[in-house]
Amino acid sequence: MAGSTFGTIFKITTWGESHGKALGVVIDGCPAGLALTEADIQPYLDRRKPGQTSISTPRKESDQVEILSGVFEGKTTGTPISLIIPNTSQKSSDYSEIASYYRPGHADLTYDSKYGFRDYRGGGRSSGRETAGRVAAGAVAAKLLKEMGITVTAYTSAIGPISIDMTQFSRQLIFSTATCMPDEAADKEAMAYLKECMENKDSCGGIVECVIDGLPSGIGDPVFEKLDANLAKAVMSIGAVKAVEIGDGFKAAGAKGSANNDAFQSFNGKIYKTTNHAGGILGGISDGSQIILRAHIKPTPSIFSIQKTVNKDMENIEIAIKGRHDPVIVPRAVVVVEAMAALTVLDACMLNLSAKLDYLTAFYKR
Template sequence: MFNEFGKFIKLTTFGESHGLALGGIIDGFPAGLSVNFDEIQKDLDRRKPGQSRIVTQRKEEDKVEFISGIFDGKTTGQSIGFIIKNTNQKSKDYDHNTGVFRPSHADFTYFQKYGIRDYRGGGRTSARETVNWVVAGALAKQLISSIRFHAFVSSIGEITLQKNINELDLNLTESNIVRCPDPKTAEQMIQKIAEIKKDGDTIGGIITCIIKNVPVGLGEPIFDKLSARLAQGMMSINAAKGFEIGSGFAGTQLKGSEHNDIFIQGGKTLTNNSGGVQGGISNGMDIVFKVAFKPVATIMKEQQTIDEKGNVSTIKGKGRHDPCVLPRAVPIVEAIAAFVLADFWLMNKARKI
């Protein structure tokens, strides 16, 4: 159950950070889609480690191998199986914490729950798991190709993108290594991450996602709202600490007369404080949401902790780690959003004669 995501189409994943491979099975994916493998690899390349000086220097090619469900370049309607082999593990980098718990990691909770843990990069708790999500999301993007997903870094620490989203050229997101569509702000963010890395520390931030060309009617009433499923998916990402859609928390400072999205001819609205979702169902406006990410828990500074017997100890990070997850999390946010919308899109198709 806890390795599955989705309802009409379902992704089940497996694998550990320092195991032989990661992978997944996608059930319920329709037959007949011509798969663009280059586009899938492109999204994987956007997520992979070692792509710039401000991310972890672990060198993984992250080449996906499809082992079922695709024949002659088209989906068959059967289970789509895939694997991504690990090729650059350095498990010895974790020998120092075999018996102690890393602060703010899942080490302690997993050990208390299961009585055993994989200390090599956290095993199943590692963000390396998200490589599976990117494969599934890239396929979902091709299924609902008319819907466009644009995620970008909108803040790093106290550095915040000040421009309104309507002023941004989203085509510039991939023009810099931090994936911020404003070059001036991007340079400040890159400098900040470099400084934090040099000091042996880490930093968090916010990713904003805009989804365009969304049809009206995606999402189910009550307990399976579109906004709720997006929140579930985003809050499943490692280091995610907050989710807001539309006006979010800032909307609490407005009066109803200021917050209401007034309808105009054609069913559009003058404003989009709802973030494209009303009553849990898409209303045809752009879906706009934000995801907050904490600083990476592994830092290159000595910290107090406890060992597996409860005794006070110390620990200091070693090896290759991200000083900031934001640049590599952008394609992950898009992938989960695409998978959620594709799931609801198929539900709607199944209802209609």
């Protein structure tokens, strides 16, 4: 299977299946000298792990990460970093029935079309559990970015029809609400809506917003390696993400140029924008303002109500899916979006070191 590797200089390869012995990631290209322990990575995995709230799958996984290589005496050595996350709560029998049919909204049919074979236990590599490796790698990337003064923060901005009020934004609520909404009133409203969905044996989708602060202007490339294009690819690679916006995004299509353009002003010898409709990226290159990205996530396809489908014998059948499933994917996807954004931005920063002669001469010239 191709397509499990991401990045150019800071490169990651995820491995493992939802119901295999373990999942993990190998990170190549991490510079030597970064202080790193499992304690730096675990908080990110704790935000993603299942079984923590009434709106996540009841599957209980500790998601304890272990560093197998690339770290010595608490610091990275510059060699590949291998991270492993054991699976401890597989119930593969919950999925034995689906081996004979294709679940609506899942990758069952497309996997069979491509490989002629699939791991039906929780979806194998197409399971949301695959993202554990991404999150572990993203934690390392985020720590490197913090050393550079760059931070990445994601949160739930909408669940179903309920959206947050940015005037009520509280960063701490991202980590304390079940929805990861930074607005207490919106969180309560969303929880009531989700309860209704669950009672009706249904699910819902939503939006994750991600803000990148501290990224200087000049990061990214103007043609095929645009920063916004690479961020979109990274986030779209997350299962269940169906659309990505940068800045005003979809609203820009209905705006006039006079309203959509961000005016430039100078102050104390620096150029800044008076607005940020562009979301921090112009011509594929960062402009020094906040980068604002939104990921639109579809409803969880595993629902307990009766659905129509087809089995491998080409018979039309009706099914009611069993097992343990999230009624909404959005809250657990928040840290995954954050991780993929961190990985993309860090890789772009590393690639940027070859953009100017000054960068090379400043280091090598004696």
